[in-house]
Amino acid sequence: MSDYRRITIASAGSHAGEPVEIAGWLYNLRKSGKIIFPLLRDGSGIIQGVCVKSQVPEQVFEDLKNLTQESSVIVRGKCRAEQRAPGGFEMDIESVQIVQRVPEETPYPITPKDHGTEFLFDHRHLHLRSRRQHAVLKVRHEVIKAIRDYFVTQSGQLYNEATAMAFGKTYCFGPTFRAEKSKTRRHLTEFWMVEPEMAYADLEDVKRVAEELIVFMTGRVLENRKTELATLERDVSKLEAIKGPFPRISYDEAVKILQGKGSEIQWGGDFGGTDETILTADQERPIMVDRFPSSFKAFYFQPAEDRDDVVLGVDVLAPEGYGEIIGGGQRIHDPELLLKRIEEHKLPKEAFDWYIDLRKYGTVPHAGFGMGIERCVAWICGLEHIRETIAFPRMLYTLRP
């Protein structure tokens, strides 16, 4: 129908000077007398258009001049390099096809002015169109892609133990639901978790893989998501500091440090959010805390070789107060000990028959961990609230959109 080739904004640079069309939405509009500068978005990027009154039919200029935010339009013209433009290119507009004009009476509800967080998340289905949310979700994508690239095979933690005995090393990646009554900046009812599990592996292997994975993941984001980190005004020097080895301390040491800094924690108690922040406050890198009291860890943790009161678990705490991003450890491989623990925890043995089987037929030392994606993305992006890290966050009182 037209000689204008449909391109994405991201590819504008490869089509400079050619007649092209961009199908997208009006992100913003700036007028300066006889020139209009519509800012267009198409999902792949944002480009500034330039429409000079004397160079286009009058109708084109009028259409554009009165265009409302988030109206859908197809614009045609030629792109040219422009150093001052955000993406390095601008488009000289020749014609415009308005797909839908948003009426003035029912304007797009999210304007450039400041909106409250509640309002934005009530309009999450539209909020996603903003440049900032784009940047966050692109970093999320990079994090997820890095994780998949880091691991070898595709295949929750108990099930992974079964597949690890079949495949040696496996990981599981999917949504996890926790119906906790906690409404904090750090919690979501639905979050995504990656869970590697390795046969013939111990606590030290978990620490090694966790460290490697975090270094790989932050490196990938630094490499491929520079623009997005700039949009988010992230201090990238904090991410560049993420190199191995990470500091490793025991739970015993952590409790002493915390008590020295005024925390009321006693040996045997789990860390609170404040404790995690204190522990990481003066650290540039994530820290690893291991050997936790068995009293508050799950039934399947392997006890330490030398002590009966601690288990071979490890938590990885992100810097800058972002809290626990990884929890894991070595699992019990001895069938007798596992049975004993199931009884001590008053768990229904029948439900775990298959899990016990794994210790009856070729049991081996094995270990694994879970890493929460949203916490990682919040930390890497430097966000205050975790709910920005997922397209449609589910929280205690959030059902829709």
Add this chain to the structure above:
Amino acid sequence: MSDYRRITIASAGSHAGEPVEIAGWLYNLRKSGKIIFPLLRDGSGIIQGVCVKSQVPEQVFEDLKNLTQESSVIVRGKCRAEQRAPGGFEMDIESVQIVQRVPEETPYPITPKDHGTEFLFDHRHLHLRSRRQHAVLKVRHEVIKAIRDYFVTQSGQLYNEATAMAFGKTYCFGPTFRAEKSKTRRHLTEFWMVEPEMAYADLEDVKRVAEELIVFMTGRVLENRKTELATLERDVSKLEAIKGPFPRISYDEAVKILQGKGSEIQWGGDFGGTDETILTADQERPIMVDRFPSSFKAFYFQPAEDRDDVVLGVDVLAPEGYGEIIGGGQRIHDPELLLKRIEEHKLPKEAFDWYIDLRKYGTVPHAGFGMGIERCVAWICGLEHIRETIAFPRMLYTLRP
């Protein structure tokens, strides 16, 4: 502790002649007088060991000779090329460390003899260790990886419509739950679905992308999973025939064909499993059926331009009787029409406020589809039952393992 380097079976070829150790499980044991041939698996592959009585300490030979299926062992020795061996290499065993010996009194329940399907799936946590299940899950992995490689960005269908308006093109990939009371070879309560959604796209775009994706996916499996397809005794010529263009017929034509072949279907009725099998029986390639009666399609389907009784939906049916693997189409983009449909279907308008918003602020023609992973894997592997395609299948009466 030892001079033997820990390797995986898959990498044995790069370590020929070096002292190495393999940590794994005994898959099978063949004895021939003074030589024992233990078949070892470690998740990465299977290798045959050779242990000659005169060349190892007596204890090593005795340990191996009496080893039981699925006992966990670490074997040490040197690998060497052996054309007749399945992976092209054998290991000359020098020593053995038994991690756990499965006792004769409680032997591994899955023996080389034939077991019923029910029994195998009751022991799915162990069944996964078999060579065949390995092959299926590796093909599954390849399918999933191909899908991710095919699509560009990461981000269910209504939500995708929101992200498509923000990102242009998106896809969602995750588990889907359908609590249907159907207990067939083709249904699972939990299945995985990939759902691309594209702004500024129509029914023809859906057909084009669906076809490209299927050709890409089968091509990748043929390229990278030859061994697994051989293990499954899959007739690969059937997969090599999967090239575009796929036959495209309308629902009207499909009904005529079915009636001609004895089906009792009447215009307006949905296809049954038998109808799908009849339609694909004489086809080498997947077929695309489009323009379905609006009466049995969801409220959001865009009506055809020229007729009010059909909508712009399309189903893709896999060959060899594997049924529908893709369903999708063009969505209503007109806000008035969408409201009308929501009322006609007696749906609660408040619940769809956000979905209607997408048509109020920069609506554009858009389209997408959903592809079921397990159906695709079953077809590509040539499996009789879909439950083999997922590590832990969830069905009407299956809760554990």
